[in-house]
Amino acid sequence: MDPSALPQHQKAATVARALQAEILQGQYGADGQLPTEPELVERFGVARETVRRALQLLKDTGVVASVQGSGTFVRRRPLRTTLRRELPPQGGPADWTDHGSEAWVPLDSSATWSSGRVPIELAESVRLEGEVAVWSCVLGVEEPRVPLQLVRTYIPMHVAAKVAVFDGGAPGGAAVLEHLEATDPALSWSLAVGARMPEPGEAATLSTPIGIPFIQTLRITRQAGAVVEATEYVVSSERFRITHRPDQAPVA
Known part of the structure; x- marks a missing residue:
């Protein structure tokens, strides 16, 4: 589904779900780096603010973590x-x-x-x-x-x-x-x-x-x-x- 064709409030959630699916499939490795914000903007055809909201959704659920000056990485979860x-x-x-x-x-x-x-x-x-x-x-x-x-x-x-x-x-x-x-x-x-x-x-x-x-x-x-x-x-x-x-x- 093309996120750019969705209503504004659904775009971030759609981008987040797509990235989470790729993370679960191991596309970025156990603690690999996600594409940059400009790369995600170009890929999904959405505004940069939408990408930031999508990444924040993933941060709030513990899927990714940001490293200041380095980017966004898959978050290694602690062993339960x-x-x-x-x-x-x-x-x-x-x-x-x-x-x-x-x-x-x-x-x-x-x-x-x-x-x-x-x-x-x-x-x-x-x-x-x-x-x-x-x-x-x-x-x-x-x-x-x-x-x-x-x-x-x-x-x-x-x-x-x-x-x-x-x-x-x-x-x-x-x-x-x-x-x-x-x-x-x-x-x-x-x-x-x-x-x-x-x-x-x-x-x-x-x-x-x-x-x-x-x-x-x-x-x-x-x-x-x-x-x-x-x-x-x-x-x-x-x-x-x-x-x-x-x-x-x-x-x-």
Whole structure:
């Protein structure tokens, strides 16, 4: 099909699909360079802005990457690792790969509690309305520094006051759970695994194109039926797949 004969809004998508098909067929090699923008303009008979939009579509889905001053290249995707995950109710995740337990550590030493709100995409599951206390952390490998997972905990303000999180009384979500369990062991947990699209800042942190979804694990803690803690763990679906550990409970 001649892209130049299509409506303007379809031209970029058509060029992108044609280039992606050639990439999948190995025409440019594993990490080869694509034709230049002028060459693509001449080949497809479209405006340069259309070519740029087509290349941006491929970048957003992780198919290609730009190198400043050099051009656009086929992006070598990371090998996907199977992540066997155990999420104990009392603390953070224990993750295993084929290489054994992953010793992921916090990479952001400045992470602290702040006030905020539960994002719209979590509101139906978490059911915490109004202002809440929020803890955010980036986990990964320290040497070399590789961010692999984003963790975000939400707790109601009355729990935040009880645990004195804003006074440095609880360094993270795991400490909140320990405190709650010590004062009232009649807690219940639920775990769910799903997916969501990353925000631009999140995608940049985990070096994931914005068109590739995150795998999301959501733990919700309830006390007398009311949510007192919710923690979201996200990793790139391009880098990981998650499996259960049937010999452990609970798992995610």
